[in-house]
Amino acid sequence: MIEINNQTNESVDTVFIKRVIQKVLKLEGKQKVSVSVALVASSQARDLNRKYRKQEYVPDVLSFEDGDMGLGELVLCPEKIRADSEKYGITEKEELGRCVVHGVLHLLSYTHKTMQEKEEEYFGLLFK
Secondary structure (H helix, E strand, O other), X not given: OEEEEEOOOOOOOHHHHHHHHHHXXXXXXXXXXXXXXXXXXXXXXXXXXXXXXXOOOOOOEEEEEOOOOOOEEEEEOHHHHHHHHHHXXXXXXXXXXXXXXXXXXXXXXXXXXXXXXXXXXXXXXXXX
8 A cells, every 4th residue: 555645735746656656566576565655845854854864954755664564654855856856957757756766665675785776777667
């Protein structure tokens, strides 16, 4: 089950988010797990990043593993994702997809060192 809670006034394609999560989970052989997604404002994303990662910037995505309650939770910041899409010269949907793939791979316990290849592969499958 995938649950999405939009705590912002931003219009976000939640069907796309669910589709990306389902695709990554299927490719990883983890279809029967729950993932919750929170869409938050930049101030809340910064507060969570400060509290849990001791970092002082607004993140695009945070991942919180929780094996007891399902796979875990993704926290996405639509405001940051939009700004990054402009910065990188890609569509907002592409950047959203990249962040969701990245976050789900973290929930699956991948580290940055081990997931770059998978992230690129899955991103390619979403946007080819």
